[in-house]
Amino acid sequence: MNKFIALMKERLSCSRYEHSLGVARTARELAKLYGADEDKAFLTGILHDYAKELSDQELLQLGIKHNLIVDQAEIKQPQLLHGPVGAVLIKEELGIEDNEILTAVRYHTTGCSGMDKLSQIIYIADYIEPNRKFPEVDSLRKIAYANLTEGVLAGLNSTIKYVVDNHQLLHILSVEARNWMLQNKG
Numbered sequence: 001m002n003k004f005i006a007l008m009k010e011r012l013s014c015s016r017y018e019h020s021l022g023v024a025r026t027a028r029e030l031a032k033l034y035g036a037d038e039d040k041a042f043l044t045g046i047l048h049d050y051a052k053e054l055s056d057q058e059l060l061q062l063g064i065k066h067n068l069i070v071d072q073a074e075i076k077q078p079q080l081l082h083g084p085v086g087a088v089l090i091k092e093e094l095g096i097e098d099n100e101i102l103t104a105v106r107y108h109t110t111g112c113s114g115m116d117k118l119s120q121i122i123y124i125a126d127y128i129e130p131n132r133k134f135p136e137v138d139s140l141r142k143i144a145y146a147n148l149t150e151g152v153l154a155g156l157n158s159t160i161k162y163v164v165d166n167h168q169l170l171h172i173l174s175v176e177a178r179n180w181m182l183q184n185k186g
């Protein structure tokens with residue numbers, strides 16, 4: 001674990017490294033609360049933004065090379081690819097083979113239908129980790145610590161509203177994720 005923490009400290013800016021640690025700690029807490037693997041949640045949190053500081057051009061190139069483009073939105077907003085590209089890179093460069101980790105990293109920005117527990121934990125931990133400051137973050141935290149799927153659904157709703165309000169392209173996977181969570185929340 002320590003080698004991955006050191007590697008990310010080296011790789012990321014100070015604030016994004018602090019964000020990654022915040023996601024890792026929040027993910028570990030949520031994993032404990034909801035009966036998931038705490039170490040795996042922490043590791044996934046540390047690694048989730050592995051590709052976040054690549055340029056738009058690098059993300060697009062890698063997205064095309066690895067066949068990761070699933071929606072027009074990714075061409076217009078290549079930052080949407082940092083999850084899928086990150087999943088490919090941590091497999092290739094760090095030898096991470098665990099499919100739950102790779103899936104959680106891949107879909108941590110958009111969500112997807114059929115999100116498993118680890119993917120849900122990372123999605124919402126990314127949203128509510130202690131360094132996040134936006135008006136509804138406290139209410140999202142409360143929801144996520146009371147009911148994981150309700151928390152993820154609230155996060156997806158909040159993202160979708162933000163994207164619409166800011167005239168950005170809405171990623172199809174976020175719509176699929178929201179519809180799936182709405183029908184499968186427990």
Ligand SMILES: [Fe+2]
Pocket residue numbers: 048049052082108109
């Ligand atoms: Fe991210």
Ligand SMILES: [Fe+2]
Pocket residue numbers: 019023048049126
């Ligand atoms: Fe993040």
